[in-house]
Amino acid sequence: MPTVSLSFLNRRTINKQVCRVCQELAELKTERLCPGCTRIKALLRQRFPDAGRMMANVREEQCKRSNCLCSACDGRTLDPHPFYPSGPGRREIHFHPRCHELWLETVTGRPSGPEQIIDIS
Ligand SMILES: [Zn+2]
Ligand SMILES: [Zn+2]
Ligand SMILES: [Zn+2]
Numbered sequence: 610m611p612t613v614s615l616s617f618l619n620r621r622t623i624n625k626q627v628c629r630v631c632q633e634l635a636e637l638k639t640e641r642l643c644p645g646c647t648r649i650k651a652l653l654r655q656r657f658p659d660a661g662r663m664m665a666n667v668r669e670e671q672c673k674r675s676n677c678l679c680s681a682c683d684g685r686t687l688d689p690h691p692f693y694p695s696g697p698g699r700r701e702i703h704f705h706p707r708c709h710e711l712w713l714e715t716v717t718g719r720p721s722g723p724e725q726i727i728d729i730s
Contacts, residue, residue, distance in 0.1 A: 624636065625637075626641065628641070628642055628643035628645075628646055629641045629642065630642060630643075630646045630707060630710050630711060631643060631645065631646055631707050633645070646707070646711055648682075649681050649682050649707075649708055649711050650711045650714065650715060652681055652682065653681050653708075653711060653712055653715045654715055656680070656681075657715065660712070660715045660716045661716050661717070661718070663699065664693070664716045666696075667693050667694070667696060667699075668693075669691050669692075669693060670691070670692055670693070670694060671689055671690070671691060671692070672686075672689065672690050672691070672692040672703055673689050674686075675687055675688070677690070677692070677703040678703065679703060679704055679705050679708050680702040680703060680704060680708075681704055681705070681708035681711065681712060682705065682708055684705065686703060686705055688706075690703060690704060690705055690706055690709070691703075691704055691706065691709045692704065
């Protein structure tokens, strides 16, 4: 009588975790971010290399318009979202709420929110 192997059960336990920014369940990359957030953060670093200095005297405001172009991921916004008004040598920038969180991390250089590790393996 053949023994039934249970190894196929183990194969399903991929190391998935909840992204700390968008709460999506995914195989996380560095900084406990999902592939999507990792990409957005890389784009932000690339587009705004001096983000910290740029944000020194700027206050965040709420944009009530829809269909703005997100400065991080180039997607269109649908809901109210944060934006920064234009200033000397700076265009207006609009962000999705999720992209804005990544933006704040880019500005401060450290992760936002409490450290928590949710391991669903
Ligand atoms: Zn994410
Ligand atoms: Zn806007
Ligand atoms: Zn975005």
